Amino acid sequence: MKNMSKFLKKWNSKHRINLLLALFVITAAAGLVYVRYYSSYAPQPLSSSANEEPSPHWAHGQVALLDSASRGWDIHFTRAIANWESNGALNFSIVPGDESEECFIYVGYMNFCTINDPDYGVLALGTYGHIPDSGHITDALFIFNDGALFDKTSVFGNVFWRNKLLCQYMGWSSGLDYRYKDGTDSCMKYMTWQSDQTQIKRQQDPDVTDLTNMMAKYIDHTDGIIPPPKITKPENGQVFNLTSNFGELVEIRENGLLEIYRLDRKDGSEQITFIQKKSK
Numbered sequence: 001m002k003n004m005s006k007f008l009k010k011w012n013s014k015h016r017i018n019l020l021l022a023l024f025v026i027t028a029a030a031g032l033v034y035v036r037y038y039s040s041y042a043p044q045p046l047s048s049s050a051n052e053e054p055s056p057h058w059a060h061g062q063v064a065l066l067d068s069a070s071r072g073w074d075i076h077f078t079r080a081i082a083n084w085e086s087n088g089a090l091n092f093s094i095v096p097g098d099e100s101e102e103c104f105i106y107v108g109y110m111n112f113c114t115i116n117d118p119d120y121g122v123l124a125l126g127t128y129g130h131i132p133d134s135g136h137i138t139d140a141l142f143i144f145n146d147g148a149l150f151d152k153t154s155v156f157g158n159v160f161w162r163n164k165l166l167c168q169y170m171g172w173s174s175g176l177d178y179r180y181k182d183g184t185d186s187c188m189k190y191m192t193w194q195s196d197q198t199q200i201k202r203q204q205d206p207d208v209t210d211l212t213n214m215m216a217k218y219i220d221h222t223d224g225i226i227p228p229p230k231i232t233k234p235e236n237g238q239v240f241n242l243t244s245n246f247g248e249l250v251e252i253r254e255n256g257l258l259e260i261y262r263l264d265r266k267d268g269s270e271q272i273t274f275i276q277k278k279s280k
């Protein structure tokens with residue numbers, strides 16, 4: 001017994017310091033990992049400061065998604081919805097649309113529409129209306145060109161590009177920015193046919209950062225009463241004119257392959273249009 005307590009005393013004095021040191025190192029390392037993780041996956045705030053406009057978002061995470069696309073998109077649609085719903089930030093109610101009608105803007109809906117025009121230089125076009133004061137998105141429409149995306153001779157005519165663009169425009173129409181520099185494994189990453197095409201397989205889905213940003217936008221954020229999910233196609237819409245004036249050109253990249261426009265709708269809202277061309 002005596003020997004034991006002696007041993008413990010000795011052990012204590014010698015090892016307590018080591019134990020404390022070890023705990024300190026572990027805590028410091030964990031803190032460092034957390035800081036590094038947080039700085040690379042920092043959630044996007046609704047607005048970064050009090051005098052800035054809130055970033056675009058729907059008034060609640062229950063979004064009516066109108067399916068006006070051609071049937072070849074069904075498999076991609078299922079995948080993109082499952083991805084964006086995976087962390088519970090968003091919930092889509094799918095409303096069957098009419099693939100034969102022109103592409104309409106419907107207030108209160110996100111409309112997914114396709115055209116088939118091999119001669120049209122646009123690969124994908126997204127547009128949404130939002131109120132700058134509140135950040136609320138009032139309507140969204142994205143239009144994909146099957147003439148390129150289902151053309152096997154085109155660099156864009158494959159499942160990877162279709163998954164990527166659908167994921168990207170659903171994310172964008174929910175208020176997320178596309179990504180330019182970072183995010184190689186993200187569908188939100190902007191890339192063109194000039195980029196390394198082997199990357200496209202890794203860019204079919206949202207990554208952790210995208211999902212975190214989406215969660216930051218919608219968690220605990222409900223403006224007003226959550227409406228019941230819309231289940232029927234809306235009656236009154238406005239045809240989107242593909243050749244009309246999209247407003248002021250506010251961003252241009254890749255020698256004009258990517259363009260962002262802003263249009264003042266003169267009713268307190270503005271319309272943002274995101275165009276990706278297949279070639280100049």
Ligand SMILES: [Zn+2]
Pocket residue numbers: 057058059134135136221223
């Ligand atoms: Zn809001």
